Amino acid sequence: MTDPQMDPVQAAMAGELRLLDREVRSSARLIDELLDPEFTEIGASGRFWSRSEIIADLVENARPSDEPITVSEMTGVLLAPGLVHLTYVSDNGGRRARRSSVWRRSGDGWRVYFHQGTLSSL
Secondary structure: OOOOOOOHHHHHHHHHHHHOOHHHHOOHHHHHHHEEEEEEEEOOOOOEEEHHHHHHHHHHHOOOOOOOOEEEEEEEEEEEOOEEEEEEEEEEOOEEEEEEEEEEEEOOEEEEEEEEEEEOOO
16 A cells, blocks of 8 residues: 555556556566556456456466566656546566556555557667
């Protein structure tokens, strides 16, 4: 969960970076804290993921020995009170993707509502 008192864009960025952390990705409880109850994702493969499917997949495929996922070009904009849009480029062992996330604030703090990845040859 991110700090609700933090600047909205900074709070969303901090949450996004936590979701890329290997420790978080290996814990259903930690992922659960960062995903909105209505979360959905369109993965870089084009597959549609539900909240429960993405949590199960991340935990099942987490490998502590994996290289960290690196991030570049992260920017964010406050779309409306309680709603932030982030874009960035991720590199996961040479697999690069342009990413877009929508974060919204609720009583539980900032949580990602929607995420999409598109493979990139940058």
